[in-house]
Amino acid sequence: MEYRNITIAYWERTILRDINILIEPGEFVFLIGTSGSGKTSFIKSLLWAKKLKSGNIIDDNGTDIAEFSPKELLEYRRSLGIIFQDFKLLPKKTVRENVAFAMEVCGYSAYEITRRVPEVLAKVWLLAKKEVFVETLSGWEIQRTCIARALIHDPQIIIWDEPTGNLDRTNATEIMHLLNELNQSGKTIIMATHDETIVNSMKKRVIAFEDGKIVSDKEWGNYCL
Numbered sequence: 001m002e003y004r005n006i007t008i009a010y011w012e013r014t015i016l017r018d019i020n021i022l023i024e025p026g027e028f029v030f031l032i033g034t035s036g037s038g039k040t041s042f043i044k045s046l047l048w049a050k051k052l053k054s055g056n057i058i059d060d061n062g063t064d065i066a067e068f069s070p071k072e073l074l075e076y077r078r079s080l081g082i083i084f085q086d087f088k089l090l091p092k093k094t095v096r097e098n099v100a101f102a103m104e105v106c107g108y109s110a111y112e113i114t115r116r117v118p119e120v121l122a123k124v125w126l127l128a129k130k131e132v133f134v135e136t137l138s139g140w141e142i143q144r145t146c147i148a149r150a151l152i153h154d155p156q157i158i159i160w161d162e163p164t165g166n167l168d169r170t171n172a173t174e175i176m177h178l179l180n181e182l183n184q185s186g187k188t189i190i191m192a193t194h195d196e197t198i199v200n201s202m203k204k205r206v207i208a209f210e211d212g213k214i215v216s217d218k219e220w221g222n223y224c225l
């Protein structure tokens, strides 16, 4: 997708100004920047959950997302798998029930749900935990449940908005493995993160935000703040 000269503001306060970014299908991109630099706002605009002050976002089919009808917007959003900082799971339900519930809400049939849930749980290595209640899961297992839920529509683009310091150090290797697997299956990966170790060891494209601008955009980048 492509961001063309976009500006994002909350009322009079500009967060990102005149940003241009092209992300090709199948790319792997880290978004970095200090807290408040606009990573989440950048992601929300891609979902069209935050409108732009100016500029255009063009999807992988060349359509300006501002021009979608409500139905097209829904379809477009389904092509994005989002793991958000503040996504809530239902603690009194199991891993399986949480993913199934997300599918129910989206109108999938019981047959589809029974078929699809084990598939997505397998992708995040959670099949063995499918009947475990979410309230008893570890942080990384919770994250993976959220990832499984984001995969239900088989999205082309996976967006992970990582909360500050939420990832356990010991899981870094697993996280990288999982992201690589998803990327190798052809998905575009966009991950907003503060995790220096992950960024530095993955050697992927790194886009850095600061003071409302892109201060660095490098293939094979490092955590350069």
Ligand SMILES: Nc1ncnc2c1ncn2[C@@H]1O[C@H](COP(=O)(O)OP(=O)(O)OP(=O)(O)O)[C@@H](O)[C@H]1O
Pocket: 010, 015, 033, 034, 035, 036, 037, 038, 039, 040, 041, 042, 164
């Ligand atoms: N709904 C909102 N209304 C007003 N200001 C907002 C709103 N959402 C975010 N902001 C402000 O916009 C700026 C960018 O926020 P954003 O959440 O995009 O940053 P971030 O880079 O994701 O930070 P973090 O690394 O902490 O997640 C912040 O100063 C924030 O306070």
Ligand SMILES: [Mg+2]
Pocket: 039, 040, 041, 085, 161, 192
């Ligand atoms: Mg954020």
